[in-house]
Amino acid sequence: MPVPADLETEATRLREAMAEALTAEGALAGSAWRQAVETVPRHRFVPGFYLPAAERDEQGMTVWEPVTAELDRGRWLAAAYSDTTLITQFDGEEADWKQSAVRHGGAPTSSSTLPSLVLRMWEDAEVTEGHTVLEIGTGTGYSTALACDHLGSAAITSVEVDPYRLEAAANTLFGLGHTPTLAVADGLYGYWPEAPFDRIVAACSFRAVPPALISQTRPGGKILLTLSGWLYGYARVLLTVGDDGTAKGPLLGGTVSFMSARTHAAPAFGNPAHWAAGLPETGRAAKHGPERITAATEEAFHLRFLAQSAVPDAQLTMVGEVVHLVDVITGSAATLAPGEGTWHVRQGGPVKLWDRIESVLSAYDAAGRPGPETFRLHVHDGGQHLRHPGLPGLSLPRL
Numbered sequence: 001m002p003v004p005a006d007l008e009t010e011a012t013r014l015r016e017a018m019a020e021a022l023t024a025e026g027a028l029a030g031s032a033w034r035q036a037v038e039t040v041p042r043h044r045f046v047p048g049f050y051l052p053a054a055e056r057d058e059q060g061m062t063v064w065e066p067v068t069a070e071l072d073r074g075r076w077l078a079a080a081y082s083d084t085t086l087i088t089q090f091d092g093e094e095a096d097w098k099q100s101a102v103r104h105g106g107a108p109t110s111s112s113t114l115p116s117l118v119l120r121m122w123e124d125a126e127v128t129e130g131h132t133v134l135e136i137g138t139g140t141g142y143s144t145a146l147a148c149d150h151l152g153s154a155a156i157t158s159v160e161v162d163p164y165r166l167e168a169a170a171n172t173l174f175g176l177g178h179t180p181t182l183a184v185a186d187g188l189y190g191y192w193p194e195a196p197f198d199r200i201v202a203a204c205s206f207r208a209v210p211p212a213l214i215s216q217t218r219p220g221g222k223i224l225l226t227l228s229g230w231l232y233g234y235a236r237v238l239l240t241v242g243d244d245g246t247a248k249g250p251l252l253g254g255t256v257s258f259m260s261a262r263t264h265a266a267p268a269f270g271n272p273a274h275w276a277a278g279l280p281e282t283g284r285a286a287k288h289g290p291e292r293i294t295a296a297t298e299e300a301f302h303l304r305f306l307a308q309s310a311v312p313d314a315q316l317t318m319v320g321e322v323v324h325l326v327d328v329i330t331g332s333a334a335t336l337a338p339g340e341g342t343w344h345v346r347q348g349g350p351v352k353l354w355d356r357i358e359s360v361l362s363a364y365d366a367a368g369r370p371g372p373e374t375f376r377l378h379v380h381d382g383g384q385h386l387r388h389p390g391l392p393g394l395s396l397p398r399l
Contacts, residue, residue: 046088
C-alpha cells in the first residue's frame with residue numbers, strides 16, 4: 001500500500017528531531033551513527049505497539065493501550081520517533097493490529113528498544129566499519145537496519161527465535177533495501193554458518209555467557225551481553241575473547257535491562273502460600289532488609305545482580321508486605337515479614353536463601369560498596385566467575 005507523502009515528510013522531520021535530541025543528550029555526541037538514525041524509518045518497523053495507560057486497573061495491573069496509525073496517526077508517529085521502548089508482543093502471542101484491543105497485564109516478549117539504548121549497545125561493543133557482526137534478537141528489525149545502514153548489510157547476521165517476529169522484520173528490512181543474513185535460531189547457540197564474528201551483540205539477556213558465543217568470536221573479538229537471572233538482577237558485560245578460548249572483561253555501568261532469552265526465562269513456581277506453609281514457625285531478625293535489593297535505586301539494581309549470583313535459582317515475589325523467596329530447583333524457600341523496626345526471616349530447605357544473600361550484602365558493605373565497573377567476569381572451562389578483591393566466590397550458573 002502506498003505511504004502518504006505527508007506521512008513520510010512528517011516522519012523525516014521527526015527523525016531529524018530525534019537525532020538532534022539524542023545528540024543533545026549525549027547518545028550521538030561525535031557519533032558516526034547519526035546518519036543511520038536520520039535515515040532509518042523506525043515507524044516502518046512498528047505498525048502497531050502498546051503504550052501504558054496513565055492509571056492501572058482495579059487489580060493493580062498495567063493497562064496497555066494499542067497504538068496504530070489507524071487508531072491515532074499522530075500518537076503513533078510521535079511515539080515511533082520518541083526515545084521510548086515500544087512493546088510489540090505479550091506472552092509470545094502475535095497481535096492483530098487491525099482488531100487490536102486494550103490489554104490488562106501480561107509479560108512483554110518482544111519490543112522495539114529505545115533508540116538511545118540501541119545506539120549505546122552498538123557503541124559500547126566498539127563496532128566499527130570492517131567488522132562482521134552477529135546480532136542476537138532481531139525483534140522488529142530497527143536495530144538491524146541501523147547496523148546495515150552504518151556497516152553495510154553484508155557485515156550483519158541477525159537471529160531471532162520467534163519466526164513470526166523474524167518474518168515481519170525481514171519484510172520491512174528487505175523492503176527498505178537492506179539484505180543482512182537473517183535466521184530463525186536460538187541465540188543461546190549463536191549462528192555457526194556465518195561464524196566467526198568480530199562482534200556479537202545481544203538484545204536479550206542470558207543467565208550466563210553461552211559457550212557457543214565465545215567459540216564463534218575471533219580471538220581479540222568482543223561480546224556485549226546483558227546478564228540477568230530469576231531475581232531480575234541485571235548487569236552488562238563486555239568480554240574480549242582470547243587465543244585460548246577464554247574470555248574476560250568488565251561489567252559496564254548503568255541500569256540497562258533486556259527481556260530474557262526465552263530458554264532462560266524463569267519457571268513458574270506456584271502459590272507462595274504453599275511454600276510458606278512448609279517453613280519453620282520460628283525464625284530470626286534479619287541483618288539486612290529486602291529493600292536493599294528491591295528499592296528503585298541504582299545501588300539496589302546492582303546489588304540484586306550480586307545477590308542473584310549467590311542464589312541463582314531463587315525467585316522473589318511479594319504478597320502484601322511479605323517478601324517470598326522460592327527456589328524451584330532445590331525446594332528451598334524463605335519469607336521476610338516486617339516487624340517492629342526490623343524484618344523477621346523464616347527459611348527452609350537445603351539452601352538458606354536469605355543467609356546467602358545477607359553474606360553478599362555484608363561483604364559488599366565491607367568492601368566499600370563497589371560499583372559494577374570494579375568487577376570483572378572471567379569465563380573459562382572451569383566456570384564463569386565475577387572477580388573483585390572484596391567479594392570473593394561469586395559465580396554465574398552453568399548453562
